[in-house]
Amino acid sequence: MSLPRLDFPTLFYNAAKWPLPGKVLLGCGLAGLVLLIGEAAYLSSSRERLHGFEVREQTLQQQLAEKAELTSSLEARTDQFRAMEDKVTGLLRQLPGQSEVPALLEDIARLAIANGVWVEGITVLDEEPRQLYIEQPMQIGVTGGYHDLAAFVGALGGLPRVVTVQDVALGHDGALLRLNMLAKTYRRTTQSAKAREAFDPAQPLVYTPSFVRDPFQAPGLQVTRVPGRPALAPDLARPRGLLEGMNIDQFKMVGTLSLGAQAFALLRAGSRVHRLTIGDYLGPDHGQVTAIQEGSIHLVERFPDEQGGWLERPRTLVLNVNS
Incomplete structure (x- = not known):
C-alpha cells in the first residue's frame, strides 16, 4: 500500500476554498517561517551588536562614576597640592644662595x-x-x-x-x-634676587644628659650632668692651670685627703695623681671646685651659649670604687 503524493501547488491553489481554521493555521505557519528567516538573516547580528552596546554602556557608566568621584575631591586635592608646593618653596627659601x-x-x-x-x-x-x-x-x-x-x-x-x-x-x-x-x-641651585623670607624652623632635638647613662662607663663612674643656666662671664684674663688643658672625663676620683680643716680631692689622670681643693680649676670649661665629699667632688663649669652669653652647670665626679 502506498501513500498518496501530496500535491502542494494544487493544495495552495485550493487554499482559497479552505475553511477558516485551515486558513488561520496556514497563515500562522507562513508567519513563523518568515520570523525564522528574518531571525537568521537580520535579527541575530543586531542582537549581538545590542549586547556589545550594553556592555560598553556599563563600562562607560563605571568610568563616569569614577570620574565623578575624582571631580568631587578635585578641590581638596588642589588645596593639598598648593600646600605642598608652598612648603617646598619655603624649604628652598631656607637654603642660602651661597655655600657660606x-x-x-x-x-x-x-x-x-x-x-x-x-x-x-x-x-x-x-x-x-x-x-x-x-x-x-x-x-x-x-x-x-x-x-x-x-x-x-x-x-x-x-x-x-x-x-x-x-x-x-x-x-x-x-x-x-x-x-x-x-x-x-x-x-x-640658582641665585635668587628675592631675599629669604622669615620661617619657623622645626623644633630641634635638644640633648639633655640628665638621667641618661654613659654606655661607655660603668655605673659607679658616671658623671652627673645637667643643662646650663645663665651665669656671669668668667675671668678670661686669668692664667689657666695645667689641669684646665685636659678634658674632665680624663680624671678619675681616687680618694680624699684632709689636712686640718682643709679637704683635698685626689684625681688621677693617666699615671699621675693630682690634688685639688675648693676653689681650684679643672677642665677646659672653667670648672671650679665648690665642694669635696668622701665619695664625690662637685664643680661648676662655665661655657658660652649660642647667643654670646655664658651658662653654668654643676658637674659631679664620683669616687672610682675600683681604684
Missing part, C-alpha cells in the same frame, strides 16, 4: 667650645649638585666625653642653616671618645 662655608665652620667651632669637645679636623669635600639644591659635605672629627659629643651633635641640628649628619662612627681615643661623621649643608 666659613660661617658654618665658625658655628661648628663655637658649638664645640660650648659643649666641651675638641675638633680634631674638618675636611670640606667637593659639592654634589642635585635637582633642586647643591649639597656641601664635610668630614668632621671631634673628641670628647659621651654626653658632650651627643650634645654637640644635637646642637648642629639647631643651627639656622640646614645641617644633616650621616655616617656616624664612634670609637675610643684613650680615655675619651672620638666621633667621625659626615655633615652636609645645602644651598639653592
Whole structure:
C-alpha cells in the first residue's frame, strides 16, 4: 500500500476554498517561517551588536562614576597640592644662595667650645649638585666625653642653616671618645634676587644628659650632668692651670685627703695623681671646685651659649670604687 503524493501547488491553489481554521493555521505557519528567516538573516547580528552596546554602556557608566568621584575631591586635592608646593618653596627659601662655608665652620667651632669637645679636623669635600639644591659635605672629627659629643651633635641640628649628619662612627681615643661623621649643608641651585623670607624652623632635638647613662662607663663612674643656666662671664684674663688643658672625663676620683680643716680631692689622670681643693680649676670649661665629699667632688663649669652669653652647670665626679 502506498501513500498518496501530496500535491502542494494544487493544495495552495485550493487554499482559497479552505475553511477558516485551515486558513488561520496556514497563515500562522507562513508567519513563523518568515520570523525564522528574518531571525537568521537580520535579527541575530543586531542582537549581538545590542549586547556589545550594553556592555560598553556599563563600562562607560563605571568610568563616569569614577570620574565623578575624582571631580568631587578635585578641590581638596588642589588645596593639598598648593600646600605642598608652598612648603617646598619655603624649604628652598631656607637654603642660602651661597655655600657660606666659613660661617658654618665658625658655628661648628663655637658649638664645640660650648659643649666641651675638641675638633680634631674638618675636611670640606667637593659639592654634589642635585635637582633642586647643591649639597656641601664635610668630614668632621671631634673628641670628647659621651654626653658632650651627643650634645654637640644635637646642637648642629639647631643651627639656622640646614645641617644633616650621616655616617656616624664612634670609637675610643684613650680615655675619651672620638666621633667621625659626615655633615652636609645645602644651598639653592640658582641665585635668587628675592631675599629669604622669615620661617619657623622645626623644633630641634635638644640633648639633655640628665638621667641618661654613659654606655661607655660603668655605673659607679658616671658623671652627673645637667643643662646650663645663665651665669656671669668668667675671668678670661686669668692664667689657666695645667689641669684646665685636659678634658674632665680624663680624671678619675681616687680618694680624699684632709689636712686640718682643709679637704683635698685626689684625681688621677693617666699615671699621675693630682690634688685639688675648693676653689681650684679643672677642665677646659672653667670648672671650679665648690665642694669635696668622701665619695664625690662637685664643680661648676662655665661655657658660652649660642647667643654670646655664658651658662653654668654643676658637674659631679664620683669616687672610682675600683681604684
